[in-house]
Amino acid sequence: xxxxxxxxxxxxxxxxxxxxxxxxxxxxxxxxxxxxxxxxxxxxxxxxxxxxxxxxxxxxxxxxxxxxxxxxxxxxxxxxxxxxxxxxxxxxxxxxxxxxxxxxxxxxxxxxxxxxxxxxxxxxxxxxxxxxxxxxxxxxxxxxxxxxxxxxxxxxxxxxxxxxxxxxxxxxxxxxxxxxxxxxxxxxxxxx
Amino acid sequence: xxxxxxxxxxxxxxxxxxxxxxxxxxxxxxxxxxxxxxxxxxxxxxxxxxxxxxxxxxxxxxxxxxxxxxxxxxxxxxxxxxxxxxxxxxxxxxxxxxxxxxxxxxxxxxxxxxxxxxxxxxxxxxxxxxxxxxxxxxxxxxxxxxxxxxxxxxxxxxxxxxxxxxxxxxxxxxxxxxxxxxxxxxxxxxxxxxxxxxxxxxxxxxxxxxxxxxxxxxxxxxxxxxxxxxxxxxxxxxxxxxxxxxxxxxxxxxxxxxxxxxxxxxxxxxxxxxxxxxxxxxxxxxxxxxxxxxxxxxxxxxxxxxxxxxxxxxxxxxxxxxxxxxxxxxxxxxxxxxxxxxxxxxxxxxxxxxxxxxxxxxxx
Numbered sequence: 001x002x003x004x005x006x007x008x009x010x011x012x013x014x015x016x017x018x019x020x021x022x023x024x025x026x027x028x029x030x031x032x033x034x035x036x037x038x039x040x041x042x043x044x045x046x047x048x049x050x051x052x053x054x055x056x057x058x059x060x061x062x063x064x065x066x067x068x069x070x071x072x073x074x075x076x077x078x079x080x081x082x083x084x085x086x087x088x089x090x091x092x093x094x095x096x097x098x099x100x101x102x103x104x105x106x107x108x109x110x111x112x113x114x115x116x117x118x119x120x121x122x123x124x125x126x127x128x129x130x131x132x133x134x135x136x137x138x139x140x141x142x143x144x145x146x147x148x149x150x151x152x153x154x155x156x157x158x159x160x161x162x163x164x165x166x167x168x169x170x171x172x173x174x175x176x177x178x179x180x181x182x183x184x185x186x187x188x189x190x191x192x
Numbered sequence: 193x194x195x196x197x198x199x200x201x202x203x204x205x206x207x208x209x210x211x212x213x214x215x216x217x218x219x220x221x222x223x224x225x226x227x228x229x230x231x232x233x234x235x236x237x238x239x240x241x242x243x244x245x246x247x248x249x250x251x252x253x254x255x256x257x258x259x260x261x262x263x264x265x266x267x268x269x270x271x272x273x274x275x276x277x278x279x280x281x282x283x284x285x286x287x288x289x290x291x292x293x294x295x296x297x298x299x300x301x302x303x304x305x306x307x308x309x310x311x312x313x314x315x316x317x318x319x320x321x322x323x324x325x326x327x328x329x330x331x332x333x334x335x336x337x338x339x340x341x342x343x344x345x346x347x348x349x350x351x352x353x354x355x356x357x358x359x360x361x362x363x364x365x366x367x368x369x370x371x372x373x374x375x376x377x378x379x380x381x382x383x384x385x386x387x388x389x390x391x392x393x394x395x396x397x398x399x400x401x402x403x404x405x406x407x408x409x410x411x412x413x414x415x416x417x418x419x420x421x422x423x424x425x426x427x428x429x430x431x432x433x434x435x436x437x438x439x440x441x442x443x444x445x446x447x448x449x450x451x452x453x454x455x456x457x458x459x460x461x462x463x464x465x466x467x468x469x470x471x472x473x474x475x476x477x478x479x480x481x482x483x484x485x486x487x488x489x490x491x492x493x494x495x496x497x498x499x500x501x502x503x504x505x506x507x508x509x510x511x512x513x514x515x516x517x518x519x520x521x522x523x524x525x526x527x528x529x530x531x532x533x534x535x536x537x538x539x540x541x542x543x544x545x546x547x548x549x550x551x552x553x554x555x556x
Contacts, residue, residue: 112323112334113294117341117394118387120320121375121402122450130449131323143380156386158394161298161342161357 032091035135038106041089045105045145045152048089052101056179059172063180071173079170096166096174102154104145109162111138116159119143206312206524214351214397215369217314218286218518219258223398223427228483228511229490231258231288231400231429232502234280236270245271245279248499255503256493257517258315259285260400263292266448267327274304281312284520288371289313292321297337298346302356305347309366312523317371317400318343341394344372348395372396374428376413377406377452385416388426398427400492405453407481414485423487430482433494434501435471438462472501479509 032038041048066074079094086092086107090100093109099116100107108116112131119139122130127140146152166174207216213224222229232252237244252259261276273289280287289308291301305316320340324332338346346357347370354365372391376384388399404410410430417423435441438461445453457474464470479491491511493502506512 112325113320113336113339115320115336115339117339117390118383119378119380120450121373121378122322123378123380124449125379125452127379131325137379139383140380143383155383156390158341158345158390161338161346164337 035091037089038091038110039136039141042104042106042141042145043148046148046150048105049101049149049151056172056175059176060179060183063176066173066176067180071177075170075173078173079168082170082172094168095162096169096171097163098171098175099159101149101151102146102157102159103139104142104147104149104152104155106138106142106145108138108142110135114162115139116162118155206522209367213369215314215367217258217369219288219315220369220397222257222517223489226489227515228513229257229427229429230255230506230511230517231260231490231492232256232499233260233262233492233494233496234276234287235496235499236262236265236273236276238270240271242279245276246283249280249283249285251499252502253285254516254519255506255512257286257490258288260288260290260317260492263290263319263321264295264327265290265322267294267322267324267329267332269328274308277308277313278311281523284523286315286518286521287313288315288317290317290319291343292319293336293338293340293343294321294324295335297335298357301338301343302346302350305350305366305368306362309368312525314368315371316347316366316368317373318347318396319373340372341390344370344391344394344396369397370395371398371400373402374399375402375450376410377402377404378450381413384413385420385422388417388422389420392422392426396426398429398489400429401431403431403433403451403453403494404478404482405451405457407478409452410482411485414487418487427489428487429490429492430479430488431492431494432475432478432482433496434468434475434498434505435461436498437467437471441471472505475505476509479505479511483509483511 083092083094086098087094090105090107091110092098092107095109103116108114111120112129113120115138119137120130123137123140124130124133127137129135129137142155146155207218207221209216210221213220219229219231232255234245234248234252237248249259259280261273261280262270263273264270273291277287277289291304293301296304308316318340320336324330324334347366347368349355349357350362351365351368351370354362356362374384374388374391378384388396391399401410414423414428417428435444435457438458441453441458441461444451445458460474461467461470475493475495482488482491493505495502495505
């Protein structure tokens, strides 16, 4: 009999009776077998923060291009790129409202409880997740990552609940469109 | 002389609102007055019999300031916290309704908050909830639509701004005292005090901690909390509880994530003649130690399956200092129910034709 996951009282009890308990059952979709790249991203949160801010500026410079092509039309290819790039680096779940800059470059949607405001009370003493005993807690890593970042204290902000209707949409484009809008509004206010 | 927490017209009557208070509840009054509060947890029954709830609540009567009605704790199915609160408020108890984000989305939760407040629940505790893997239905869909922080904020917005999360207006907002949970005993330890700060920002007015068995560790946490000035913004209740035996303690340590039990505790229990008695004594010792820590406003006694010891523990630790916490009081809605019962007793006949006539002339 395989050793049931530690920390799960009910399966352990069931296993003790000799009944079949499948191993590695988890209610949340597991993106990847190992967490190497995700942990690399957290260790290099400072660099990624710097890189993203350049990247966001570039995207904003391209705003006229996105506008000319139409945000609707570029959404599909950009979402494809975003999903794959962020999927590789952060195991991104495409919530469509990225908060990586506020969470030390550790994606909170990988938390089985999808907590966006800090760790739950079930973190194991070794810093691993209570649901997935072999996964380092997303929020333990987030705290470590945020300490390396220039604007790491953004982790103290209370995040709004996830807007589920934005799932599978591009966060990059949304941020760009909003920034452009804010810039235009500021310019209009100046002229007036 | 009337007790300070009594309606001057009679002990059985509901409390009037006080200025600056967000609820009419006794728990808020006790805490705001600076008295040491005691809360306990009701073990939810696996039955549809209201007597089971009444029996379990009666044990606490006159010993605690609030009864936590847990929302499927440990992700195990039990009677719902809304149901328990409905029964408890009907009988005049003062429940603290727990809401876990695991099972309900924001639509259901906001509805439950309104329903609970309408029943007379004055304290709501916002939790994330254990993962479904911990319970008896590991195949359930984990909802986690909100998290404890956004849940706190949602209820605070409903109360203070009279609005749903969507911005739609409420005609009468729920008057509730908002609580949250803290666990100073799990990593990342440095972040934990800041997380409390976040909870306070989101709306927490009191917090109940996870089981505290490691007092030095808790002292360390409280030091940080005081440095951040958080103890003045929120009431901190320390979670304590008796351990039935060294074996139970060991089992909990190995199987329940988030509960930290140091070796010394297990050793002390193992060395005792009567482990159950020693467990109780240990709980009392911990209460006596934590009540001296600056910034601690009360204790939350979680005596799972040993509820009968709560009274003894509270009595022997002397934390109430002779104060009598609530006895049952009338629910604001009780007079209406009484009136209706009167009518039923009188056997006032219902004339169908007359009723139809009235309905026809007063369309809604």
